[in-house]
Amino acid sequence: MANIVAIVGRPNVGKSTLFNRLIEKKQAIMDDQPGVTRDRHYGFGHWTDKYFTVIDTGGYVTGSADQFEGEIRKQVKTAMEEASVIVFMVDSHVGMTDLDKEFANVVRETNKPVVVVANKADNLEYQMMANEFYALGITDEIFPISANSGSGTGDLLDHIISHF
Ligand code: GDP
Ligand code: MG
Secondary structure: OOOEEEEEOOOOOOHHHHHHHHHOOOOOOOOOOOOOOOOOEEEEEEEOOEEEEEEEOOOOOOOOHHHHHHHHHHHHHHHHHHOOEEEEEEEOOOOOOHHHHHHHHHHOOOOOOEEEEEEOOOOHHHHHHHHHHHHHOOOOOEEEOOOOOOOOHHHHHHHHHOOO
16 A cells, blocks of 8 residues: 555644655645635655655635534545545644644544644743643654754654554
8 A cells, every 4th residue: 555644734733844844845835824725735755765645735714613614624534535644733832722623533533543743842842832732632642843943853754654
């Protein structure tokens, strides 16, 4: 089976930043503007001798919790169906939001491997804040990373490829 990694999570957590880092090429369109719906983006990356496809699930409407049912849910489910590993990204600057919990409920429905990534863990303080997301109860391990600087992404990739 193909190695396919889907990055899911609410808007602005840093999915496209990680996508760009994993594929080492600017293929995803950075989307700082709310209200823009985009299709999924596909890129290719590798770590050691493992090659994989990455899906960036793109920007979603405005990201309010009541818009979750419908479009967002559909997009996440489609990405999860395609993927062999699901990266569920949250934001350690903002902390837990209602929308994170909504995403978590959809992510929980898969029986594929899920990796919870707490992005924007740029320093020790934010790395500590990542621990808040253990309350989601999805995985035994949460990976604090900084998609901007790349810190933590080596450990994350080691873990992702262990599922291939
Ligand atoms: P997406 O909506 O989930 O795809 O998020 P983006 O990748 O577009 O990033 C949203 C914002 O978060 C942008 O302004 C990024 O520069 C910022 N961002 C992404 N990764 C990091 C990070 O590791 N640390 C910090 N401080 N900001 C980040
Ligand atoms: Mg994006």
